Every structure is written in C-alpha cells, then in structure tokens.
Amino acid sequence: MKYLPLIAATLWRRPVETILTFLAVTAGFMLFASMMGLNVTYRRAVESVPDNRLLVVARFPGPSGGLPIGMEERLRRVPGVAAVGAWASVCGHFGADEKFACVFNVDEGMREALPFPIEASDWKRLMETLDGALLSRKAAERLGLKVGDTIPLVVSAGARGDGSNSWPYQVIGIVPESPEWAHGYRVGNLKYFQNNRPLPLQGMIGGFRVGLSDRVTVNEVARSIDHYFANSGTPTRSYSAREEASYAQSSIGDLALLTRLVAGAGLFLILYLTANVLAREVKERTAELGVLQALGFTNLQLMGLVCAEAAIPCVLGAELGTGLAAMLTSVPDGWLPKGFNIPEATVSWAVFVAAAGAAVVLALGSSALPILMLWRRRPAELLAAS
C-alpha cells in the first residue's frame, strides 16, 4: 500500500496515454465479455434442461402434422416412461405490423411431462377454455397483449377445417417465465387445435414430450420408442430435450467458432497493445528505475511496481468493459430473425470474475518482457541507460 502514491504518480505522469490504454482495454474486454457471455448462456441453456426428458416427433414430418394422438397411450406403457404430454404449435402473424407468434397447444398430460411454472388454477382454466391462451410476462410484453385481449393469428391456408386463415386466441392469464423459453412462451389448449383442423387431419399433432423415471437412461428409452414405432404408419424420432436445446445454438451456424474467433481477436489486440505501451514506458523510465534500485529497491519490489502499473488500468478497464457488455447484451438479440428460441447473452458474475482474472494474466504477460529487462541489468547499467 505504501507504494500506491508512487504507482499513481507514474500512471498520471502521462495521463493521456494512461487513459488511452485504459479505454483500449475497456473496448477489448467489452467484446471479450460479450462473447464469453454468449458462450456461457448457451452452455447454461443446454445444461439447465433436465436430462430425464424426451421429445418424440415424426421421423418424416409433413405440413399436415406429425404423429397421431393415439400414440399417447402406447407411449405411457413404454418401460421407463413416467409422463407423456401431446403438443401442436399454431404459428402465424397478427396485427397491422404483422407480429409473429406461435402458440404451443398442450393437453392435460403436459402438466407432468413438461412442468410449466403455472399455478394449478391457471392450468385448470386453460384446460376448461378451448380458445384460451396463457402468456408468460415476457411474451405478453413483446406482443403488447394483456388479459382479455384477442390474438387473431393469421395462419397458412389449409391449416383450418373451416377454410379460414384466422385462428383467434383469448388471453386468459399472464404467467411466470420458464427457463426453457428464453423469450417467453404462449400456451394454448390442444383440444382447440384438434377441433379446428381439417377433418382428415384431426387427431394429428406435432409430437410428444415424455418425462422419464429416474432409473432409466434417456437413450435407452428413446431407442425403444423409435424401435416400437419403426414399422408403424408414422415412425418416430426420439431425442433428449437437452439435445434439442443444443440444436437452437447450432441452428445459427457455427457460432461457437465465431465467438471464440472474436474473443480471441479482442484479447490479442489488447494484449499486444498493453504489452507494447508498457515496454515503452519501462524503457523510457530505465534511469528512474535505476535510481530506485540504487536507493535499495530489490528486483522483486521493482517487478511488483511494474506489474501494478500494468494491472491497474487492465483490471479497471476489464471490469468497466464487462459492465458495458452487460448493458449491451440485448442489442444483438433484437437482430435475430423471428421465431428462434435463442437466449440472449447474460454477463454473469462469473464473467466479471473471468474478466478480472484475464486482466491480471494480461498484466503479467504484458510486464514479462520489461521485467526480464530489469532482472538482467544492474543499477549502474540502468543509470547509464539514461
């Protein structure tokens, strides 16, 4: 602590350069933290999905739907299956600005197969109201809807039995968020979907969510379901819900490679910049360091001073950059095409800690060469260098 004034004086000797270094580090870490945040969020989104749930969809899905609802009872009897829920989505747009929305229509079994954070009373009301829809807070805000509003979804021709293109839903409640739907969710009643499909398609649904008992492995049950229905009219493809969550990430291209490339470029930029500035500073102050050495400062103390001079702008810049990244995370999310359940980056405390750690490593790396130069020279040599 007693050397703090000395370090502060050194840093403030050339305030413009110090501020420029600090700002460059801030910019670099802003990018680094954004990319780290994106990676952390994706990893978390995949890991947060319980690994005891399955998705069962048609192996050859068509526009008319996927699987017959009659499969539900048979699925319940597969060893290891604890709960089965059927679903079918209705997607379309509504309003003058053509807002895009999908309603996830579910049956009673979904209460157990894919637990939503919905109160029993709200769930009961949904099951009793054919054209009812429950919206999570985020979904309601995004679509500008409140309880009592109608969502007049315009759907593809041929989707409804009565020949119309409009599929209206009544908002009957606003419910809490579920971590599985990063941008909120809309749940409807499967009976409403089935009743309004063209006659030949009634009974065809999108697929099933399956909850498993604790003692079975996901792959075993998936294989036995697919094997059982392999020769049916609608062969199935079953996979873990966690696998599905990782699809969302890979569906926007090789994002992991991209984020690593960008984070690497950002970090390289600031590492090289800081190392260069620091080396120049130490070179310019060779004689001053020689005086300190002559006054009795040990090599270790001098190295500590050089490291601290590098670490202060690095750590402060890293934390400010990470803070700015936290504020900016929602920006790229707004550019994503509609309908993709891709979570926005969250800059957690872990990212702040990682950034501070990276900043310290950066400072040590930047000061390595100047320290080596100090280590090799004696006081007389340092003084002579002036």
Place this chain on the structure above:
Amino acid sequence: MSLLAQSVAVARVNVMGLVSRPGSALVVVLGVACVVGVMLSVLSIVVGLQLAARSGTDPRNAIVLATDALGEGASQVSRDACSTLLQAPGLAHGPDGRAILDCEILQSLQLEGFGGGMLYVRGVGDRASGLYPDFKITSGHAFRPGIHELMVGAGAQAIFKLKVGDTVIMPDGEWPIVGSFSSGGGMLESQLLADGATLSASTRGDHFNSVLVQLEKPDRFDAFSGWIAGNPALAVAAEPQVEFYRRSVGGWVDFYTSLAFFIASILALGALLGSINVLYGRVRARTQEIVTLRIFGFGAAPIAVSVLVEALLLALLGALIGIACAWLLVNSKRSIVVSTTFQFSLSAHFVLVGFAWAAVIALAGSILPALRAVRLPITAGLRA
C-alpha cells in the same frame, strides 16, 4: 522546396524509420488486421447466403405457395390448384408445347446424430430440368421415375457427409443415392432430389408444397400473380423465385451484417485508441528529429502529413493482413443456417469496406498525434 516536396521528403524519412521501431508499428498493423479480419470473416457469411439465394435460378421463375404460408415447408397447395395453374397467363412453354410448370413436394428428414440443420428431400416432376438453369449432374446418374432413388446436392453432400452409394431411410424403406449434382451454388444444392410422384406415394401426401413456374418474360409476373389473386379458391399466392429466396435468408443476412459491424465497431475502437497511443509515443520519440526539421525550414503541414501517411500505410498493411487471414481461415468453407447450406465468400465490395475502415482508423488515430507534432515548441524540443 515546395509544400508537396517537403511532405514527400518528411514522409519518406518517417516511413524509412519504421524499420527501426517495428514493435510500435506492429501495434497499428495488427490492430487493424484484427478489425478487418474479424469483420470480413463474419461478412463472408452474409455474402455466402446472398450468393446461395440468387444463384441457380432464372429471373423468369416464380414460386406459388399457399396463402400466408410461413415457408415452403409449411405450405400446402392442393392437386386441383396445381392443375388449374396450367391455365394461368404468361407461362412459358417448352418445345413440346407444354407449360414449364412443376408441382413440387418438400419432405424434411431427421438425420441421426445431426442437429446442425434440417435436410429436405425435394420431389420434382419431369418439367423441373427447365426450371433450374445451372443444374448439372456431377457424378452417378439422375434418379429414375417410379424408382426409389435420390440425388444429393453439393451443399448437402459436404455438410451432411452424404455421397453416391449411401442410403437414406425414407418412410417406406431405404433409398439409395444414385447421383450428385450442382446447381450453380444455389439453394437447391442444400437438398436431396427425388421423383415427385414416387416421393408423394412414399410420404402418402395428398398436397404439394409449392409450384415452380417459368414465365415468358420476367415482366409477365404481374399478369400471372393478378390472375392468381383473381381466383381466391386456389388459396395460393405467387412471388418471383429470386425474391422468395432472398426473403428466406433475409433475416439471417440482416443479423450477420449487423453482428459484423457491431463487433468491428468495438474492435475498431480498441484499435483506434491503441493507434493514438502508439502514434503519440512515436511523435514523442521523434521530438528532436521533428524540431530539427522545423529549424531547417520544414513547415508544420509536411510534418503533420508525414504522421498521417505513416498511420495510413501501417493501417493499409494491416488491412491486407486481415483480408489474407479471413481468406485463409474461412473463404470457401461450407456451413449451414437452418436448411440453407452456403460457402463463406469474400466479396470485392466488402474487401473495399475493409480498406475503408482501415483508412478511417488510421486517419482518426493520427489526427491528435499529428497536431501534437505540429505544436511542439522548438526550444523545448531541443532540450528533450
């Protein structure tokens, strides 16, 4: 000595001095290389998607989908509508006098162990060859009507690791891949091709997904779509094929373009601040040299110009390195976005944008150091 001659002389001395101070010069070069390299790498996705959307099509082609369908996969066009469309005005006709119109089926496949994208099988009829102008069989042979056979596009071949001789599980058994094709890099290359009637029987479908037609001339589109709009019972709508493909990838093109410039802006800010810092240091290191030049009668402007020229040369060198890195790392690599395979591509337009960014960073980064160089007091400079 004229102002220009002075500027050239000082800039020459300055540039020759770069060799003696390679460390700080590299900061500017590598900083700009990072900005340009990363920006062009992300923008190569944009160019790849745009190329895939506009390649392998004919400007006279139009696609017909169900009204308000969210995409071709979700569209259902009845068999009656397909037959009725033969009477539409503006259709081009082949040498045999038949309209060039193809009712097509799109069947998605869930491939084992592949989660990165969706693979589609497109069922086409005997008129399809006239609708895909760049279609070329690259190996094997075409599928035969009525036989369970598939052809694989170059994009699907690369991304899904499918080749001639492999089999694909279809609703009624395994179908062999008997040939591969290219389509000028277009969207068709992302898919498998099969005989439409055979595929329809296999999937037991009673609808088509889309109808692809060729018009006599592109300007006949209004007459064609007007006729469709006048027959609401068909429940279909038409769109130029190129426009439909452009719209299909449009969201992703906007996303990656915004992302590229967002990332590049932050990186450029870092490179800019780094450049200012480095150029300040270089001006300080050259204090005596600059002051001596002023004593010899060199004006302030040539000295300022020399700082700008130095930064510009370093930045352009950095841009070249960035472009070369992007070229080596990503150019021509294949990837997939949802169901569209594409090749990362660098375009001349975005390479110029990269150079422009480099120039802006250099100029913005050198203005303050150049002003400092100009304002150096001669007496104080000599004492430095």
